Amino acid sequence: MSEQALKELLVEELRDTYSAETQILEALPKMAEAAASPQLKQAFQTHVKETEGQVRRLEQIFKILGAAPEGNTCEATQGLIEEAEELMGEDHPAEVLDVALVMAAQKVEHYEIASYGSLRTLAETCGMGDVARLLDETLEEEKATDARLTALAEGEINPRAFKAA
Ligand code: FE
Ligand code: FE
Numbered sequence: 559m560s561e562q563a564l565k566e567l568l569v570e571e572l573r574d575t576y577s578a579e580t581q582i583l584e585a586l587p588k589m590a591e592a593a594a595s596p597q598l599k600q601a602f603q604t605h606v607k608e609t610e611g612q613v614r615r616l617e618q619i620f621k622i623l624g625a626a627p628e629g630n631t632c633e634a635t636q637g638l639i640e641e642a643e644e645l646m647g648e649d650h651p652a653e654v655l656d657v658a659l660v661m662a663a664q665k666v667e668h669y670e671i672a673s674y675g676s677l678r679t680l681a682e683t684c685g686m687g688d689v690a691r692l693l694d695e696t697l698e699e700e701k702a703t704d705a706r707l708t709a710l711a712e713g714e715i716n717p718r719a720f721k722a723a
């Protein structure tokens with residue numbers, strides 16, 4: 559009985575993450591558009607491509623599980639994207655908006671890292687090694703994106719905004 563309940567939880571949480579990824583896929587191009595730094599723009603555009611692959615990877619997982627991907631809206635991602643849109647709507651100098659965009663993007667990446675990390679563990683618990691491996695591939699991409707954003711903030715975005723201010 560608990561094995562079945564755990565598998566249902568896995569599907570429910572995968573649907574939440576599928577909803578998160580599809581929302582991110584819509585929001586990231588707008589963030590790329592809003593970014594002034596060419597490196598930041600490039601980082602967002604690269605992650606759009608990766609996110610497309612992550613959506614396909616989740617669809618592959620749903621196929622393995624014989625479940626439909628839709629049906630659970632991720633309210634947390636909705637909120638995080640609302641916050642990003644709020645920042646983009648404010649009257650910040652371009653250099654400062656870049657700092658804010660990195661912060662907003664890293665909040666999303668951290669939510670994804672938490673989601674994929676615990677999903678991978680749950681898939682392993684359920685004895686689904688193939689699903690766990692696919693989730694781990696995405697987890698590594700999210701971690702790399704987060705690290706890339708930290709490096710951009712430290713190396714370029716924040717110092718430039720500090721000097722310009
Ligand atoms: Fe993602
Ligand atoms: Fe969620």
Ligand code: FE
Nearest residue numbers: 667670700703
């Ligand atoms: Fe991501």
